[in-house]
Amino acid sequence: MxxxxxxxxxxxxxxxxxxxxxxxxxxxxxxxxxxxxxxxxxxxxxxxxxxxxxxxxxxxxxxxxxxxxxxxxxxxxxxxxxxxxxxxxxxxxxxxxxxxxxxxxxxxxxxxxxxxxxxxxxxxxxxxxxxxxxxxxxxxxxxxxxxxxxxxxxxxxxxxxxxxxxxxxxxxxxYANWNVHDNSHLHEEKWVTEALPDAIGLWAIEGLSFMGNPPFDPRRRFASGSPRFGKVLGLRPYDYPLDLRTAPPRMPIFPAGTSADSRREMASYMSNSFWAYVWQHSMPRGQEWKPVRHALMVRTARAGTSGVREESLAWTDRSLRDQHPAWTRGLYDALPAFIPWWVAYPDAVMRSRKGEFAHARWLGHAFVDGCPLHEFDQANPTATVKVAVREMAATCIRVKWTGPSVGDSGWPAFAVVASSADGGGEAALTDLHLGIHGTNLGKTDPFLDPATGRPSLAWSGLSLDPGQAANTDGETVITFTNVPPDPLRASRRTYDIHLGVGTSEVSGQLVKPAESNKPASSVRVAPRPHVIPGQVKAVREGRTLSMAVVPASMAGKDDCMNATAKSAGQLAFGLDENAGHDGASRLMAICLKASGDASRRGGNPALKPDVELELPAIPDGHTGPVAGGRVIAMWDDPGLGKPADQHVDARTDDVDITVSLANAAFVRGRFTARFTAPANNANGELSGDFLVWRSPTDERIALADPLDYVASNLVQTLAAMGRDPAEVGAGMARRAANQRGRSSARDNRDADVVCTLDCEIVRQGNVSPTCRASMAEIYAACPEGAQVTREEVASLADWMFRDMPEPMRSEMSTGTVDTVMKMPTALREDWAAKLRAARAKTGD
Known part of the structure; x- marks a missing residue:
C-alpha cells in the first residue's frame, strides 16, 4: 500500500x-x-x-x-x-x-x-x-x-x-529515578503522573500564537463557559479524596463514565486543577514550583511505602515541604489553600460565569455530594449542622443573608464554631481547615466547651461579603477540608458546625440635659430588631483593645463600626495590642446598631445613636444573672452648639444582664441599662435582647503551630515578599511565650508589649531591646530622611507584576499600591527596600 x-x-x-x-x-x-x-x-x-x-x-x-x-x-x-x-x-x-x-x-x-x-x-x-x-x-x-x-x-x-x-x-x-507506575488501573498514582503533565502543559502554551490566533490566555478561551473545557480545567469532585481512593458517584463533565473505574480514571486526570494551583497560581510571579528544577523528577519509592498511593502522597507532601516557599507543612497547607481558591476560581481567576462555569453549576461539579444552602435573617440568626468530611477531601455549605442590608457591605459579620462530633478530640480539630470564598483561614485558639467537654474552634468577626457578592449569587461558600499533618494517617471526620450572626432589639429613651441657653437633646429608640455588624473587642487592664481573630480577606465596612475584627495580618506582624496576652478576654463588646428617632423643638432630622453593649466573660452553660457589663450610647446633635458640644457620649455601668443561653457558639440574653449623669452625659434608660458570639473563656488549648493563626494567602504574600514563613511563625511563638510569662498585673508602663511599626518611634529610640532584636530587619528599613512615596510604591508594583497580562496587571498593581500605603511605615519601608533590591538584581 x-x-x-x-x-x-x-x-x-x-x-x-x-x-x-x-x-x-x-x-x-x-x-x-x-x-x-x-x-x-x-x-x-x-x-x-x-x-x-x-x-x-x-x-x-x-x-x-x-x-x-x-x-x-x-x-x-x-x-x-x-x-x-x-x-x-x-x-x-x-x-x-x-x-x-x-x-x-x-x-x-x-x-x-x-x-x-x-x-x-x-x-x-x-x-x-x-x-x-x-x-x-x-x-x-x-x-x-x-x-x-x-x-x-x-x-x-x-x-x-x-x-x-x-x-x-x-x-x-x-530522569532515571522517575518511577512511573503506568498501569491503567492504578489511578491512585495517576493524579500525579498524568494530572501533573496536564497542568504544566497548559502553563507551557501560555503566550503561544497558534494558527494565527492571539497569544494564548486561558481566561479568554474558558470564559465561553463551554463544558468541553471541563477536562482541561480539571473540574473534578473535590469532596472525594485527592488521590482517588474512593470513586465519585459521577463525573459531571466529559466523560460521564459508566463504571467506578472509568470515573476514577477521569478524575485522576482532572486533578490537574490542584497541580495548576501548586505549579503556578500559589507562587510569586515568574517563580514556578522549584521541584521541577530540583526534585520533581526524583521519585523513587521509599522504604515503608506499601503501594503507589502512599508513594504518590508521600512524594507530593515531601516535595511541597522541601520546595514551596510558603507551604512548610506540605499537603497540610496546600490542599486547604487550594479548595477555597478553587471555589472562587471562575469569578476570581477565569472571569467566567457562563454555562458550566456559572456559580451554582460550578459548585455542583466540584462537590457532587451537594453544597446545602443555609439562609439567615433576623428571625433565623443561627443554625447548627453536622458536616462529614472524607480524608484528604473537602465538603461545603452555602450561606446567604436574606434580611435587610447591613452597613455599607450589605452583609452582617458571621461566626463559625466547630467541634468534633465523632470523638476525634483535639486531633480532629488539628485536621480541620476552614475556607471562605477564596481564603483559607487560620485557626483561633481551641478551647474546651465546659458543657460537653469537647474541644472547639471558633472564628468570629468573619466578613462573608466576598467582595463581588453579585458574582456569587449573593451567597458565600464555606469549605471544610480534612487534612492531617501526616497525609498517610488520614481518616474520615465528622463535625458539629454552629453558624450565625448576632442580633439585638433595643428600646428606651435618653435625654442630654440642657446647658445654659441651649435646648436639651432627646433621643427615643423605638423597639426594632437589628443585626449586629460584628465588632468584637476585648478589655484588659481597663483598656479596650481589638480582639485578634482571623476574618476573611475582605473587611467589609459597616456604618456603626468595622464589620470585622483585626485582620490576620495584624496578628502576624504583631500589630494587635492584645495578640498573645494571657488569653483571658475579659469583655466582649458588640455594636448593637440601634437607630433612634429625635423628639425636640425645631423639627430637626432624627438623631441616630450608636449603642454598644459590653458583656463580661460568660462561661459555657451559664444561665441567669451576670454581674458586670457596660452600655455606651453616642449620637451627634448639631443643635447643641459649637462642634465640640455636638457629640453626646453616654456611658453607664448600671446594667442588669440576664443570660438565657450560653453554649460553644452563642450567648443569648436581655439587658437593662440606667443612665443618670450630669449635664455632659445623659439620663434615661435602654433595654433589649441580644444574641452574640460566645464570650471567650480563659481556658485555651495551645496551637501546635503559630502559623495556624494566619490565613494561607497571607503566608503566601509573606513568602512572595521574601520573608521566611518559618521565621514568622517562630517570631509569633516567641512573642506569645514572652507575653504568657508576664504577670497580668503589669501596668501601662509596658508600652512596648507589642513592638511598634512606626518608623518615627523607631528613630526616636523608644523601642525595647526585645523589639529591636526580634524586628531588626524591619527596623533597619526605616529611613533617616524622606519616606517612600506613593509614586515609588506604584513604580515598584508595576515592576513586580510586569509579566502579568492585562487587565489583571493593572488590577493587581493598583490593589498592591493601596494595600502597601495602608501599611504601618516600618512595614511599608521594609516592603519597598526588598522590592528595590530585587529590581536592582534584574537590572530593570
Whole structure:
C-alpha cells in the first residue's frame, strides 16, 4: 500500500556530528519537524489493538495533512520546549531524526496525542519500532480526529496542550529515578503522573500564537463557559479524596463514565486543577514550583511505602515541604489553600460565569455530594449542622443573608464554631481547615466547651461579603477540608458546625440635659430588631483593645463600626495590642446598631445613636444573672452648639444582664441599662435582647503551630515578599511565650508589649531591646530622611507584576499600591527596600 509509508524504517541514524541532546534542547527555539506519512510498526504477539479495516488506525496518515497544521504543530512544540527549558528541565527522551525532534501526525489515536517507546509504552498497545526489533524509537504522535477536530474553532490550542503533555512525559523518561507506575488501573498514582503533565502543559502554551490566533490566555478561551473545557480545567469532585481512593458517584463533565473505574480514571486526570494551583497560581510571579528544577523528577519509592498511593502522597507532601516557599507543612497547607481558591476560581481567576462555569453549576461539579444552602435573617440568626468530611477531601455549605442590608457591605459579620462530633478530640480539630470564598483561614485558639467537654474552634468577626457578592449569587461558600499533618494517617471526620450572626432589639429613651441657653437633646429608640455588624473587642487592664481573630480577606465596612475584627495580618506582624496576652478576654463588646428617632423643638432630622453593649466573660452553660457589663450610647446633635458640644457620649455601668443561653457558639440574653449623669452625659434608660458570639473563656488549648493563626494567602504574600514563613511563625511563638510569662498585673508602663511599626518611634529610640532584636530587619528599613512615596510604591508594583497580562496587571498593581500605603511605615519601608533590591538584581 503506497500511502502507508515506512516512516521510521527509512529514517537515517543520527550522526556523531549532531549536537548533543541537551545542546539541541536549549537552542532557541528547539527544532521540531512534523511528519504526515504515517507509521510502520510490526505487530507484537499479545498486543491488544483495535483494528479498523484490518489496519491500526494510528498507523494511517491523516486525511487532511494541511501544511498549516503541520507548521502549527512544529511552532507549538518549539514554544513548549523553550518554556520547559527556561525552568531547567532536561531534554526529553524522544528519538531525534536528522537533527530534529519528530512529531508524527496520524489519522486517529482515540485521543489528541500519545508517546510510545521502550519502558514507557501503555500496556496493550504496540510500540512503534525500527525494522530491527532490538533498535527501538521513542516517538510522539498527534491524532487528527481529536487534535484538530470539533474543538478547533472553540479551543484550537487543545492539540498544543496535548503536545506539551507528551513532551513532558518524554522529560520524565529522561530522569532515571522517575518511577512511573503506568498501569491503567492504578489511578491512585495517576493524579500525579498524568494530572501533573496536564497542568504544566497548559502553563507551557501560555503566550503561544497558534494558527494565527492571539497569544494564548486561558481566561479568554474558558470564559465561553463551554463544558468541553471541563477536562482541561480539571473540574473534578473535590469532596472525594485527592488521590482517588474512593470513586465519585459521577463525573459531571466529559466523560460521564459508566463504571467506578472509568470515573476514577477521569478524575485522576482532572486533578490537574490542584497541580495548576501548586505549579503556578500559589507562587510569586515568574517563580514556578522549584521541584521541577530540583526534585520533581526524583521519585523513587521509599522504604515503608506499601503501594503507589502512599508513594504518590508521600512524594507530593515531601516535595511541597522541601520546595514551596510558603507551604512548610506540605499537603497540610496546600490542599486547604487550594479548595477555597478553587471555589472562587471562575469569578476570581477565569472571569467566567457562563454555562458550566456559572456559580451554582460550578459548585455542583466540584462537590457532587451537594453544597446545602443555609439562609439567615433576623428571625433565623443561627443554625447548627453536622458536616462529614472524607480524608484528604473537602465538603461545603452555602450561606446567604436574606434580611435587610447591613452597613455599607450589605452583609452582617458571621461566626463559625466547630467541634468534633465523632470523638476525634483535639486531633480532629488539628485536621480541620476552614475556607471562605477564596481564603483559607487560620485557626483561633481551641478551647474546651465546659458543657460537653469537647474541644472547639471558633472564628468570629468573619466578613462573608466576598467582595463581588453579585458574582456569587449573593451567597458565600464555606469549605471544610480534612487534612492531617501526616497525609498517610488520614481518616474520615465528622463535625458539629454552629453558624450565625448576632442580633439585638433595643428600646428606651435618653435625654442630654440642657446647658445654659441651649435646648436639651432627646433621643427615643423605638423597639426594632437589628443585626449586629460584628465588632468584637476585648478589655484588659481597663483598656479596650481589638480582639485578634482571623476574618476573611475582605473587611467589609459597616456604618456603626468595622464589620470585622483585626485582620490576620495584624496578628502576624504583631500589630494587635492584645495578640498573645494571657488569653483571658475579659469583655466582649458588640455594636448593637440601634437607630433612634429625635423628639425636640425645631423639627430637626432624627438623631441616630450608636449603642454598644459590653458583656463580661460568660462561661459555657451559664444561665441567669451576670454581674458586670457596660452600655455606651453616642449620637451627634448639631443643635447643641459649637462642634465640640455636638457629640453626646453616654456611658453607664448600671446594667442588669440576664443570660438565657450560653453554649460553644452563642450567648443569648436581655439587658437593662440606667443612665443618670450630669449635664455632659445623659439620663434615661435602654433595654433589649441580644444574641452574640460566645464570650471567650480563659481556658485555651495551645496551637501546635503559630502559623495556624494566619490565613494561607497571607503566608503566601509573606513568602512572595521574601520573608521566611518559618521565621514568622517562630517570631509569633516567641512573642506569645514572652507575653504568657508576664504577670497580668503589669501596668501601662509596658508600652512596648507589642513592638511598634512606626518608623518615627523607631528613630526616636523608644523601642525595647526585645523589639529591636526580634524586628531588626524591619527596623533597619526605616529611613533617616524622606519616606517612600506613593509614586515609588506604584513604580515598584508595576515592576513586580510586569509579566502579568492585562487587565489583571493593572488590577493587581493598583490593589498592591493601596494595600502597601495602608501599611504601618516600618512595614511599608521594609516592603519597598526588598522590592528595590530585587529590581536592582534584574537590572530593570
Amino acid at each position: 503506497p500511502w502507508l509509508a515506512v516512516g521510521l524504517a527509512l529514517s537515517a541514524h543520527a550522526t556523531a556530528q549532531e549536537p548533543t541532546s541537551e545542546e539541541l534542547w536549549r537552542r532557541q527555539p528547539p527544532p521540531f519537524q512534523a511528519h504526515a506519512e504515517g507509521l510502520a510498526a510490526p505487530t507484537r504477539a499479545g498486543a491488544a489493538m483495535e483494528m479498523r479495516l484490518g489496519l491500526l488506525p494510528w498507523l494511517l496518515p491523516p486525511l487532511d495533512p494541511d501544511p498549516k497544521r503541520l507548521a502549527a504543530l512544529e511552532t507549538s512544540a518549539s514554544h513548549i520546549a523553550a518554556r520547559y527549558a527556561s525552568v531547567g528541565l532536561r531534554a526529553p527522551r524522544i528519538t531525534r531524526r536528522d537533527g530534529v525532534y519528530p512529531i508524527y501526525y496520524v489519522r486517529d489515536l482515540g485521543s489528541a496525542a500519545a508517546q510510545y517507546g521502550p519502558g514507557f509504552g501503555q500496556f496493550g498497545v504496540a510500540e512503534a519500532m525500527r525494522l530491527n526489533e532490538d533498535d527501538w524509537d521513542r516517538v510522539m504522535i498527534v491524532g487528527e480526529a481529536d487534535g484538530f477536530g470539533s474543538d478547533l474553532a472553540l479551543f484550537p490550542e487543545k492539540v498544543a496542550v496535548s503536545v506539551a503533555h507528551e513532551i513532558f512525559h518524554g522529560i520524565q523518561a529522561s
